[in-house]
Amino acid sequence: MNEQAFIEALRLLPLDPGARGLADDCAVITLGSETLILTHDMLVEGTHYLPDADMADVAWKLVATNLSDLAAKGAEPVGVLIGHMLGRDDERFVSGLAKVLAHYKVPLLGGDTVAGAGTRTHGLTAIGRATCTPVPARNGAQPGDALWLVGEVGAAMLGFEALRDGTGADHAAYSRPHARLAEGQALAPLTHAMMDISDGLLLDAFRMAEASQVTLAIEGAQVPVAAPERRLECLTWGDDYALLAALPDGTQPPCEATRIGVIEPLGFAPLVVDGEPVLNASGLGYRH
C-alpha cells in the first residue's frame, strides 16, 4: 500500500470529529479548559537524513520539525516523547537532543527505546497547548487575504548540497532547522490560515489552496530565497520550515514577514505562480 492509500484507509477509522491529524499534520483536541495540539513525525535513515549524518543533527531536526508543526498552530510546546532505535553514535544523538530541548526549553516527557537492525527510524511526538482558539489550520484562507511568508526558502537546499558534496560550507539551515514558535504564536490570533513549509513552498501552498478551496496567487519575485539565481528550485525545495500565513488584507504581521501574494476565489487552478496556473501538485516539491 502506498502512503496515500494507507491514509485513505485510515480515514475510515473512528476518527475524533475534532481531530484532523491525518489531514493537517497536527491533531487538535479539547480537554477541559485546555486545547492540546499533538503531532508525531518520523525520520528515516537514508530518506530524511544522509547515512553518514551527524546523529546530533538528526536529533535536532527530529525535535525542531515537530516543534515547527506546533508553531504553525500558534502552540506553546509542553513536551516531547521519543521513539528511538538504538544504533551508531547514540552519544551524539543524546547530545543533539539535549541541545535542541534546552534551546526551545522543552522537557523530554518519556518514550521508548528499541534495539534494531537495518534502516534506523526515529519517531517523536510533540505536545503543545494552544495559545489562541480557534487554532489556525491550513483550510481557512479567504479570498481577499494577503499571503505572507515568515522566513526564507532555499537555505536548506544549499545546506543539503554542502553536506552532500562535502564543501565545508555552512549547512545549519538543513541540519538544524528552526521552529518559528514565537512568530507562530504572534500570528495565530490574526491568521485565517497557517502552515509550516516542510515540503516546498509551492507544494505546501497548493495544499493550503486545496484545503481552503481558494486560489493562492504567488509572485515568485517577492519570495525571499537563499539563492536568487536558482529561484524556482528554492520555491520547490523543502526542509526550510518557514511559516505560510493568510492574513486579512490590511493586517500587518506582528513579526518579520514578507508579503508574497494574495488569496483569490477558486479559479482555474488552486495555485497561480507569476500568472501561470498550476493545475496539479506533481513535481511541485518533496512528497514523502
Add this chain to the structure above:
Amino acid sequence: MNEQAFIEALRLLPLDPGARGLADDCAVITLGSETLILTHDMLVEGTHYLPDADMADVAWKLVATNLSDLAAKGAEPVGVLIGHMLGRDDERFVSGLAKVLAHYKVPLLGGDTVAGAGTRTHGLTAIGRATCTPVPARNGAQPGDALWLVGEVGAAMLGFEALRDGTGADHAAYSRPHARLAEGQALAPLTHAMMDISDGLLLDAFRMAEASQVTLAIEGAQVPVAAPERRLECLTWGDDYALLAALPDGTQPPCEATRIGVIEPLGFAPLVVDGEPVLNASGLGYRH
C-alpha cells in the same frame, strides 16, 4: 550504546520535574484542570513480533500494549497517534487497527507514515486523562500492603508457542492482548502502587519493589497461571498485561483480582518468592 546507557544519558536532559516517563513507562503532566497521561511504545519486527505475523495482530498489539500502560495509571484514553512504516499487508494492519480502536472506543488522532526498508518498526503514542489523582505509580507500595494481580500470567507464552509451532491452538492471549482499562480505573483510587505486567510478573514485581524501596513477597502457588505444570515459566514470561497492584491491607479490590503476596519493609532482597530471596533481576523476565 545499550538501552540502559541511553536512558541514563537521557536522564541528564531537561526533564520536566513532574514527568517520569523514562522511569515509569508513562509521563504524567498537569495542564489546567486536567492531568494527562502520555505513553509511547514501539514494536519491532523480529523482536516484538514474528516476521510472518498477521499484521492485523501487530496493529492490535501496538494499540493494546500502549492502552495497558494507561490502564495501569487508571487513565481513560483520549486518543492515539501512530508512526507507521509502510510495508507488507498494510490492509491487514489497517483492519486490525480499526478493530482495536473500535473495541476500546479510542479515536485515531493523527500520526505519520514513512516508506522504509529493512526491519519494520511501528510506534504509537497513547494519550489519556487521569480519572483520579494522584495518579498511581510503581513507586508507592508500602509495607503492610497486600499484593494483588488482575488477570493471569502464562497465557501469552502458550499463545506464542502455538503461533511459533503452528499448532493451530488459540493464540489470542499473545497476539491480541487485553488492556484492562476498566479494572485500572476501578483500582486507581484505592492503590498505593500499580503497574502492568509486560515483561514478566517476577521482573516487574522486582521493579515495583525497587521503585518503592520495599520487599515484595510473592506466594507462587497463589498466582493464577495458564499452565500450572510450567508455573515458573508463567511467572517469568511477559506479554500478558495483567495488572499488579499494592492495596492497603483489608481493602477489597472492586474487580476480579487474586491476592498473591504482601509488601514488607525492605529486607535482604527486593523480591522474595516462596520464601526465597531474589537478589537481582537478571533472568527474571524479558528485558528489551
